[in-house]
Amino acid sequence: MANNFNSRKHGYGNFSHNTRGRAVPGAQRSPRDRAHQAVSPYVLVDPATIGRLVATAAPAAHGHVLVPAAGDAALLRALAAHGARVTAYEPDPAAAGRLSARTRDVPGISVLRADFTKARAPREPFAVVAAAPTTAPAILAWCLRAPALTSATLLVPQEYADIAADQAAPAFTRTLTDPVPAEAFHPTTPTPCAILHLRRS
Known part of the structure; x- marks a missing residue:
């Protein structure tokens, strides 16, 4: 079991949520920059991988799907094409505006300017699909606290999987x-x- 994962060694600087006694990377950045970094600096752009992610999420991809770190909207569009009702979360105002503009013509997609990990979980059944390896631990922790979550399909660093x-x-x-x-x-x-695909037992 890979219990000795070192996030700093591999360049994923915010796997650990315990920052007591040490500097927090990006602490001197503007609130807007920190908000963007809180989602993910990496955007999934490979169409084949997006297809694999959506296929792995099925049949949950036919229901209500929450997407943190929506990237350039390609994942949102793919989920909507699969039949999902998609809610995307993006805390950065400019990025949220771009996502809204890029998905305005696609029924079933809504973009919220909000931090996913601080959002209230829906009461009705829902799924999560996330392509944000940097914040995978925070996303997973949120998912595990959500009683109505039916499944989660997360892209995570291989060493953390x-x-x-x-x-x-x-x-x-x-x-x-x-x-x-x-x-x-x-x-x-x-x-x-x-x-990593999780389905409630």
Whole structure:
């Protein structure tokens, strides 16, 4: 079991939520910059990987799907085309505006200017699909606290995948896919990722 994952070694600077006694990267940035960094600096751009993510999420992709770190809207469009009612979260005002403009012509997509990890979970059944490896632990922790969550399909750093799967037991069945190459993101991620699919047992 990969219990010795070092997020700093691999370039994912905010896996650890315990920042007591040390400087927080980006602490001198503007609120807008910190809001954008809080979502993910990496955008999933590979169409094949987006297709794999949506296919792995099915049949949840036919219902209400929450998407943190929606990137350039390609994932939102793919989920909507699959039949999902999509709610995207983006705390950065400019990025949220771009997402709204890029999805205005697609029925079933709404964009909220909000931090997903601070949002209130819906009371009705829903799923989460996330392509944000940097904030995977925070997203997973939010998912595990949501009683109405039916499934979560998360792109996580490969070194973190086993840890994340263990954290989800025993409430969820867990499936890990083959690695997703670092080149599937822009900019390229420090290490490959994996798709972790959780389905409530």
